[in-house]
Amino acid sequence: MSASLSLDALTKVFDDASRPAVDAVSFSVAPGECLAILGPSGSGKSTVLRSIAGLDVPSAGRILVDGADVAGLAPERRGMAMVFQRPLLFPHLSVLDNVAFAATVAGQPKREARADATQFLELVQLAGFGPRPVTALSGGQEQRVALARALAARPRVLLLDEPFSALDPELRSDMHELLAAIRAQVAPTVVMVTHDRDEAAIVADRVALLKGGRLLQHDTVERLYTRPVSLDVARLMGGRIEVPGTVRDGIHVSAIGEVPAADGETWAEGAGVLVVRHEAIQVVAARASAPEGFVAVDVVVAERTPRGPRAELALAVTDQAADAPAGSVDSPRLTAEVPASRPLAIGERATALIPRSACTVVAG
Amino acid sequence: MLPMPGPGAVARARPRASRDRWWGLAAVAPALLIAGLVVVGGIGMSVAQSVGLVPLVGEAAFTLDAYLANGDELLTGLGLSLAIATASTVLSCVIGLTAAIIITQGRSTGRLVAALSALTIPVPHLVGAASVGLLIADSGLIPRVLGIAPTAWPDLVGGPWWVAVVLEYTWKESAFVALVVAGVLATRVARYDETAALLGASRARRLWHVVIPLAKPAVIVSAVIIFVYTLGSYEVAWLLGRPYPEPLPVLAFRLFNSITLTSRPEAAAVAVVTTLVSLIAVAIGMALLRRTPLWK
Amino acid sequence: MAMMIPYGQRITPDTRETRSRGLMRPRPLGRVVRVVLASLLALWFALPLVPLLVWSVANRWSFPAVLPTEWGLDGLMTALEQGAAPAFGRSIVLALAVAAIATPLGALAARALTLGRVPAPRLVSGILLAPLALPAFVAVMGLTIVLLRARVPAALAVLLLLVAAALPYTVYTMRVAYAAHDLAFEEEARTLGASRWHVLWRVHLPLVAPGLARAAFLAFLVGWSDYVVTVLVGGGTLVTLPLLVGSYAAGVGNDAIVAVLSLSAIIPPLLLLLALGRFGRRYPAARFAGPTPSRSPKGSP
Numbered sequence: 001m002s003a004s005l006s007l008d009a010l011t012k013v014f015d016d017a018s019r020p021a022v023d024a025v026s027f028s029v030a031p032g033e034c035l036a037i038l039g040p041s042g043s044g045k046s047t048v049l050r051s052i053a054g055l056d057v058p059s060a061g062r063i064l065v066d067g068a069d070v071a072g073l074a075p076e077r078r079g080m081a082m083v084f085q086r087p088l089l090f091p092h093l094s095v096l097d098n099v100a101f102a103a104t105v106a107g108q109p110k111r112e113a114r115a116d117a118t119q120f121l122e123l124v125q126l127a128g129f130g131p132r133p134v135t136a137l138s139g140g141q142e143q144r145v146a147l148a149r150a151l152a153a154r155p156r157v158l159l160l161d162e163p164f165s166a167l168d169p170e171l172r173s174d175m176h177e178l179l180a181a182i183r184a185q186v187a188p189t190v191v192m193v194t195h196d197r198d199e200a201a202i203v204a205d206r207v208a209l210l211k212g213g214r215l216l217q218h219d220t221v222e223r224l225y226t227r228p229v230s231l232d233v234a235r236l237m238g239g240r241i242e243v244p245g246t247v248r249d250g251i252h253v254s255a256i257g258e259v260p261a262a263d264g265e266t267w268a269e270g271a272g273v274l275v276v277r278h279e280a281i282q283v284v285a286a287r288a289s290a291p292e293g294f295v296a297v298d299v300v301v302a303e304r305t306p307r308g309p310r311a312e313l314a315l316a317v318t319d320q321a322a323d324a325p326a327g328s329v330d331s332p333r334l335t336a337e338v339p340a341s342r343p344l345a346i347g348e349r350a351t352a353l354i355p356r357s358a359c360t361v362v363a364g
Numbered sequence: 365m366l367p368m369p370g371p372g373a374v375a376r377a378r379p380r381a382s383r384d385r386w387w388g389l390a391a392v393a394p395a396l397l398i399a400g401l402v403v404v405g406g407i408g409m410s411v412a413q414s415v416g417l418v419p420l421v422g423e424a425a426f427t428l429d430a431y432l433a434n435g436d437e438l439l440t441g442l443g444l445s446l447a448i449a450t451a452s453t454v455l456s457c458v459i460g461l462t463a464a465i466i467i468t469q470g471r472s473t474g475r476l477v478a479a480l481s482a483l484t485i486p487v488p489h490l491v492g493a494a495s496v497g498l499l500i501a502d503s504g505l506i507p508r509v510l511g512i513a514p515t516a517w518p519d520l521v522g523g524p525w526w527v528a529v530v531l532e533y534t535w536k537e538s539a540f541v542a543l544v545v546a547g548v549l550a551t552r553v554a555r556y557d558e559t560a561a562l563l564g565a566s567r568a569r570r571l572w573h574v575v576i577p578l579a580k581p582a583v584i585v586s587a588v589i590i591f592v593y594t595l596g597s598y599e600v601a602w603l604l605g606r607p608y609p610e611p612l613p614v615l616a617f618r619l620f621n622s623i624t625l626t627s628r629p630e631a632a633a634v635a636v637v638t639t640l641v642s643l644i645a646v647a648i649g650m651a652l653l654r655r656t657p658l659w660k
Numbered sequence: 661m662a663m664m665i666p667y668g669q670r671i672t673p674d675t676r677e678t679r680s681r682g683l684m685r686p687r688p689l690g691r692v693v694r695v696v697l698a699s700l701l702a703l704w705f706a707l708p709l710v711p712l713l714v715w716s717v718a719n720r721w722s723f724p725a726v727l728p729t730e731w732g733l734d735g736l737m738t739a740l741e742q743g744a745a746p747a748f749g750r751s752i753v754l755a756l757a758v759a760a761i762a763t764p765l766g767a768l769a770a771r772a773l774t775l776g777r778v779p780a781p782r783l784v785s786g787i788l789l790a791p792l793a794l795p796a797f798v799a800v801m802g803l804t805i806v807l808l809r810a811r812v813p814a815a816l817a818v819l820l821l822l823v824a825a826a827l828p829y830t831v832y833t834m835r836v837a838y839a840a841h842d843l844a845f846e847e848e849a850r851t852l853g854a855s856r857w858h859v860l861w862r863v864h865l866p867l868v869a870p871g872l873a874r875a876a877f878l879a880f881l882v883g884w885s886d887y888v889v890t891v892l893v894g895g896g897t898l899v900t901l902p903l904l905v906g907s908y909a910a911g912v913g914n915d916a917i918v919a920v921l922s923l924s925a926i927i928p929p930l931l932l933l934l935a936l937g938r939f940g941r942r943y944p945a946a947r948f949a950g951p952t953p954s955r956s957p958k959g960s961p
Contacts (some may be wrong), residue, residue: 055558073559082562089556092577092657105565106571133657153563388777395769395827402824403790406799406814409806416804463701466694473698480705486929487709488885489904491922494909498711498919505711506697508726535708567690589792599887599902603909613797613888620801620892628805635798646793 002031002189003066003079003156005052010061012047014212021047023213025157029157029206032187035195036204040236044079044213045193049159052191053080065156081150082159085166087142088161089134094123095145096130102153120148122179123185129131140171144178162201176202195239201225209233225277234362236277240335241281243274244364252361256297258319262357272361278335280358283313283342286349290321294353299334301348309341313353407639413632420628430629431637437615438634445611446641448526449595451534453587459534460541461583465575467546468553478546481539489536493603496532497521521604528604533597537590541583548582549575581658588649592642613636674742696956703731712926736918739924742917745903751884753900758822758883763876766830767868774838775931785831792828799824800892803856807893814894821889826879837871870939875935881929901925 006028014179022044029035037045050056052063054075063070069202070078081102091099091132096117097104103113121127124144124286129137137145139325141164150158163202164172176199183190194200208218217224217258228234231242245254252259252274259274261267283299290296299315306312334352338344412418417425431438467478482491498504502514502522534564553575560574598613605611610618612634619631693744715721718728729893772778773785780853799821807817849863865872887902896903905921908914 026442053562055562074566075558075562078562078567079564080562081564082559084555086555090556090560090574090577092580094657101560101565101573102563105563105569147504149563159562243562361571384775384777385779388772388775389779391768391772392778392788394764395831395835396784397786397790398765398820398824399791399827402799402821403787403794405806406794406802409802410798411802413802413805420805436826459701459704460695463705466698466701471694473694476700477701480702482933483709483930486881486884486933487829487886487926488905490711490765490885490887490905490909490927492708494918494922495708495712496907496908497709498715498778498915504721507725511724514723530709535704537703572836590793592793594797596797597888598797599906603906614794615894616797616801631801635795635801638795639798642793 002187004031005029005157005191006064007048008064008294009028009053009061010051010324011059012051012056013059020044020213022051022058024216025208025210025213025215026061027208027218028188028217029191031189032183033206034183034190034192034204036192036200037209037210038048038194038197038200038207038236039210040195042212043210044237045195045210046161047213048210049082049161049191049193052157053082053159054078058259068298079154079156081153081155082161083143083150083163085145085162087139089142089145089147091134093134094130095132095134095137096127098134098145099130099149099152101149114138116146119150120144120152123151123182124148133160139163140167140174143167143175147175147182149180151182151188155188158188158190160190162195165194165196166230170333172199177205185280209236211236217290226358228275228362230362231273231275231364238245240278242272242278243276243332243334245272245274247268247272247361252359256334256354257295259295259296260356260357261361262293262359267361268363270363273364274359274361276314276338276354278360281336282345282353283315283336283338284351284353286351288351288353293356295356295359297352297354299350300306301344301346301350301354302333304344304346306340309338309340309343310337311344312337313344315350318349367509374384382465410487410635410639414636416629419432420428420625430615430626430633433630434615434634437610438637439613440609441612441615441634442637442641444526444609445595445613445638448529448533448601448611449591452594453591455530455534455584456537456541456590457587459538460586461545461576461579463538463542464545464549464653467542468549470590477542481542482535485543489532489597490599490603492532492536493528493600494516496528496535497604500528500531506596522606524606525609526588529601532604533590533594536609537594540590541586544586549579549613552578556654559630561625575641578658581653581656584649584653584656586648591645591649595642595645596638637643667734692902698752709926712922714735715915716923718916718919720842721915735920737873738897739917739920742903742904742908743899744921744924745901747904748902751925752928754819754822754898754900755883755889756825756882757819759876761819762823762826762830762879762882763872766827766875766879767834767872768825769835770831770834770838774835774841788831796821796825796886796888800889804893816896818886818889818898819895821893822883822886824878825886825889829873829878829882832876834868834871837868837874841868841871864922872961873939875953877929877932881931884925 007026009024009026010018010022011024012022025044025048027035028212036313037048039045047056049057053349054070054073058071062344065078085356089095090101093101095189096114098114099117099120099175100110104110108116118127119132121130125143125149126141126148129141129145134142134145147163164175167175180203181191182188192200192203194203204221206218206220207224209216209224213234215235217229219227224233224237225237228237228239234242243252243256247253249269250261250267252261252272252273287298288296298318301313302316303314305314313336315336317332317334334354335350344350407449409418409646414430416430417424429565462482463477466526467474467481483511487495502517502519504521506516507517518527520531556574556578557570560570565573596613598617601611602617616631616638619627619634707766714728717731717733719732719734720730722726769784769788773781778784803817807820812820827887845867846859846863849859854862885902886900887906890898890900890903901921902925905918905925908918910923
């Protein structure tokens with residue numbers, strides 16, 4: 001059965017390092033859940049994965065699988081299986097025998113091991129590839145075999161270390177579909193390391209965001225985008241809009257005006273930065289009034305950058321009272337995306353509509 | 365490199381390609397000429413001499429006399445050489461593979477073994493033979509340390525079982541195997557070992573299912589090289605062996621340096637037999653290598 | 661899809677380690693086995709060199725004594741009187757000559773083969789490696805008569821045969837080096853405005869230098885260690901160090917001289933090997949460069 005996994009203040013300091021590579025990281029993963037560990041290079045995400053696998057020995061903290069501490073357990077006894085960025089198929093074994101490896105080393109008769117492996121090859125849509133040498137596979141096929149090999153070990157937790165990042169985009173999305181299909185069929189507990197937030201969003205139920213060895217936020221994908229807990233999280237998730245201001249009585253006051261917290265949200269009083277996803281912002285005709293639940297901001301198009309079918313606009317907020325010149329240095333900027341066909345040219349006035357439900361305030 | 369070059373590209377590419385070809389030929393030519401001359405010339409002239417086509421004096425005439433003249437010695441020598449080469453090869457591979465596995469495990473033990481095995485690489489075989497003699501002859505270091513009288517000490521040097529000869533070959537060549545195999549394992553084994561461990565393979569299983577199969581091609585290649593070398597090597601058997609029976613190279617040497625006119629073709633006949641055995645050993649090695657899945 | 665895989669029944673029973681914590685840690689046992697094996701191997705590799713070291717400083721070492729009965733440098737003196745120094749010099753010159761010829765020839769051939777610019781590449785590499793499969797004495801016995809009739813000087817004939825014997829090593833070593841060598845570095849240098857000559861000296865040779873050093877070392881060893889070719893072709897006119905070792909080792913009562921000569925035959929290649937070890941470490945990046953960007957702690961043990 002798929003197991004639950006929890007990390008309790010996992011810390012790893014490498015011998016010659018001044019600061020920990022992983023610093024008191026705690027999170028838990030429910031059985032059958034897929035967690036993505038997301039973070040930039042050097043954030044310690046691979047170290048977390050290798051510690052879970054038992055390949056790195058943590059300096060402190062506990063790793064619990066189904067509530068039992070796995071410290072001191074050799075990697076081969078942990079019931080994990082890992083797929084690395086490189087497929088690492090054993091070159092001396094055929095495709096089928098690679099998939100049958102776990103069963104073979106567990107002492108199963110070869111025939112049974114192979115019959116079992118055949119099912120997993122079918123699962124990764126490579127039925128009939130069994131007798132081939134591993135050198136005869138393409139990159140995508142190799143990674144499928146590596147996945148089948150890991151699944152055939154019946155891991156209590158399946159670990160994926162950037163398994164698809166060496167593949168080209170099309171293959172990668174195929175692999176994402178395959179992973180979804182596998183999760184639907186056999187529901188393994190999955191922990192996947194990635195540096196690609198789109199991948200994390202597609203594949204994972206929840207995301208643990210790491211930076212500099214610290215866990216910044218552990219949450220659903222949706223909340224990570226819309227309710228970041230800090231400016232760091234908002235930036236790492238690709239947030240573009242930061243409006244400094246002050247919260248007073250649950251209302252954020254700044255250059256763009258007053259933004260009341262959405263129902264059910266409470267914002268800390270005092271200085272705070274309002275963040276909102278640029279995807280949520282609508283651009284309408286100038287001096288339009290705000291519909292229910294929106295905040296209207298008068299803006300001037302300051303920059304326009306083509307992004308294929310869409311265009312990205314930098315919108316300078318105009319102070320209605322002073323009617324400051326467009327693009328003034330002090331005025332905060334908003335970012336929005338519009339279809340490329342919208343004829344919003346630089347210098348044109350417009351109104352930006354910000355949905356209140358998409359706003360959140362974090363510490364500066 | 366372009367998948368579909370236009371017509372212009374082909375026209376421009378052609379002189380370039382042929383120039384590359386010429387450059388390639390010119391680059392391999394000197395090495396190829398020297399190796400070819402020595403190998404083809406050496407074997408060819410040995411065969412020609414052994415069948416009487418290149419006599420030192422007199423008329424050239426085809427004859428197989430040289431092969432028959434020392435028939436018995438040739439057969440005993442062949443058997444002896446095969447036995448020495450086989451024993452040395454098997455022992456070297458077993459010891460060398462063990463050393464390679466210890467080396468790849470790293471840590472201080474691995475580094476110590478690596479350093480000491482590397483130490484024996486630059487020792488010439490002749491020097492190795494001299495040192496083995498000083499170590500295990502009846503007045504050698506070991507009987508001295510163990511306090512065994514020369515009469516009670518077995519005839520390891522110059523004895524009936526050619527122990528000293530096999531030991532010397534095994535000493536030098538096990539270091540060779542260790543170095544070659546450790547080199548191959550070092551580059552690939554670490555990550556595969558991790559992968560195998562995560563798939564539930566214990567240490568012993570990893571050794572059996574991953575490390576040894578990965579080392580196999582390198583072991584086969586080293587085994588062939590060692591077998592051919594020990595089969596055709598003269599100085600160790602000459603120094604540490606007994607006067608009779610003689611392994612093939614020693615027999616060939618004696619005949620070659622003998623003053624009788626017929627002895628040169630006879631030495632050449634021994635050389636041809638040795639070459640044949642070597643080539644068979646290489647062929648068997650290649651066949652084994654082709655059967656390993658790692659061979660591309 | 662209705663396929664049912666009995667998921668979750670792990671083939672390796674996981675209960676083992678909780679039941680028997682002793683069995684769970686095979687490490688102490690593994691360490692004992694490893695240390696014992698490593699010690700035996702260390703002894704195996706080092707022991708044969710011990711009597712050489714002791715004998716080289718023994719004037720007299722009568723039988724039952726475990727240590728020399730009289731220490732001294734008589735062996736060294738006798739060896740020098742018997743022409744060890746010029747023999748040493750001849751060996752050095754011969755080995756250097758073999759390395760100087762076989763290394764560039766091997767490198768050229770290896771590069772052409774790696775670039776795929778050689779017709780019938782399998783045949784060509786086969787011939788280049790063939791000297792490994794041919795006992796040296798066969799080549800010598802076959803060719804002596806030809807070289808003699810062509811009036812090739814003995815020293816030159818020895819050199820030719822030893823170069824052929826060294827070529828398999830240099831070709832192989834350089835093929836490995838060129839296989840790991842990324843031509844893109846050279847192309848990059850060309851686009852940066854370097855001439856062919858510059859590319860060769862500033863990019864190509866520095867990048868394959870560790871390979872060249874290894875190849876040259878192996879070729880040096882071939883020339884340095886040879887006994888058979890020198891004795892058969894030279895016919896005693898070219899006295900190198902191994903010949904001296906051979907003639908003394910074949911006699912009786914020369915143990916101290918043999919030990920001194922043997923040690924002097926080990927030291928130069930050993931020094932080269934040590935130098936090679938240091939040199940090889942100078943270019944770690946070239947050997948381990950890969951497509952993945954380095955992530956700081958990943959490779960740490």
